[in-house]
Amino acid sequence: MISEAQQSDWFLHHLSQSAGIMPGRGVAWLDALRSDARAAIARLTVLNRKQEAWRYTSVEPLLQQRFITAGTDIGAFRNLDIRPWILPGMDAFRLVFVNGRYLPRLSAVDDLPEGVTVGSLRTALSTDPGRLATWFEQQQGRSDNLFTALNSALINDGALIHIGRHVVLRKPLEIVYLSLDQERSLLVQPRNLVILEAGAEATLVERFVGSEKTTGFNNHVTGIQLSGGASLDHYRLQDESDRTFHLSSISLSQLELSRYRCTHLSFGGAWARTDCETLLKQPGAKCELNGLYTVGDGQLNDFHLRVRHMTPGCTSRERFKGILHGKGRAVFDSHIIVDKDAQQSDAQLRNDNLMLTRGAEVDTKPQLEIYADNVKCSHGTTVGEIDPAQIFYLRSRGIARTKALSMLSLGFAADISNEIKPEPLRGYVERRLLQKLGGEPDGDNLSEHHV
């Protein structure tokens, strides 16, 4: 057990580490943001498993580690060969971060259309902090979250994405976060701001990847704001080493008739958690959250989703699938709140888990909290195994048991993976699933041919 004093020591220790020169020092709102966050850390109660948000996920494995704040020096990576980290065939605008620092030379954001700003938050904080002030004010994140506060107190770099009114981004925008330090356990805290103005449309692909032996902590915070009629198709792939700690906190706010669709793909990490809070603030907003996760020996994966219907006529869909093997552990906690005025809300939530071994464990907790009386809401969760009749069927056709299991697991995941639109990402996900589940990836793909 880690005592309260040890916990607060952990946060203070990481707060006290210098991360080099902080951008935007002296800018009043930014100074206030940082000092408020420090005050929040001092004030907030400690984390423990009596709190609903941490009931099934122990924070102790994380707090037992000490991390070194990643520095601002990018010199060592200036000549990094980025090719091994790029998905073959992925035609995208690209931002590359290594250990939390933006590397312009490895990025590709030259021919962006008019009305689009894509770049480093650090640069924007230094050169144009005034422009960011309003957006940040709307995006304080959950003020009761210690880890978000830790990120805010040391806010330094990340991605800034602003898509102007009615601008449609034809190519996906990709952000690659590389963790490459195998010597030290780094604390990496990217901070992203994604703003889509009215009628803007974009596809955003975020990939967290890195060397196999990294052991750091990625404490990532993203704020997303979708104005009226804006549409964002978002993919988040967390495929870091099986020894890393990963926490993503996402807060999303949606205005009238905006559409948001996110596919969470979580395969890596020793301890990985995603907290995602969605506020449907104006009528007709639609939010679709999909997810696919795998866990094996020594892995914990946790999704905490919170969707709040604040006004009438909004739609939310949640569909998450987990494949658990070895002694893997997963937590799925989804909370849908329908406010009193949010009539004609339509909320559906599903979580299905496939247990490949007896040693795996999942805690799944759907919650609906409904204060309006004219709504359509449903939730369902399942935890099941592969039907032996299915394995027999495949084996009786000459397919070995291990291959049969991976085919059936991939089949289980298919209704999520098949909807991944960028083909290079979909191919990567299918190959990774096979590797994770012990099968070998196939050669050529039949779907490329026509019957």
Next chain:
Amino acid sequence: MLSITNLKVSIDEKAILNGLNLEIGAGEVHAVMGPNGSGKSTLAHVLAGRDGYRVTDGEVRYEGRDLLALETEARAHAGIFLGMQYPVELPGVNNMTFMRESLNSVRRARGEPELDAPAFLRRVREQAQLIGLDPALLKRSVNEGFSGGEKKRNEILQMAMLEPKLAILDETDSGLDIDALRVIAGGVNALRAADRSIIVITHYQRLLDYIAPDRVHVLAGGKIVRSGDRQLALELEQRGYGWIEEDAA
């Protein structure tokens, strides 16, 4: 081809097969008939290697080998095919990907080169047309949402692709209308060959109007109680199984 001697099989301590004997030569078509619960499907499953059955006595020799010692997939590699009575649905597993994986697993085991995608597609398309399977079903998940007839056609398609030496068709006729029955029987007849044996398991003689068997066996109480030629099937159609069960008792 296949030689079953004194085969005894139990499920959960309940004896299902009680000393079954059956000899099938190369190129022969045998019909196994019998009332519900007589052990027909158990026989099919034991031959194909399904878990959950305990062989308590007897032996099965297939091309001179001890069949029961082989893993399920190894039996398929050796040329055994079971057309299932209730083909299971495989959500998310693409039918073509599945058939290609199956075919290439068998080909690898036989030391034959794998078929590449274009060659495989040509062949599966041809066979699907012969069997009257809507090509759209090849792109769907295996058996998911298929009608009863479509599932059975999909079984026969797999049989045609795999070209087994011993095919066991477990109530392939059940749930089929007369037109589907004709098409499927045509598919089976097209596969009759001097080096391929077929066991047709059925309740009804109707299927045997289309697939003419060399021998007909009646399974009752876990053993073959009577064997004969096609005439036996016609007799069963008229008189039912009662008289045979009484004779056997």
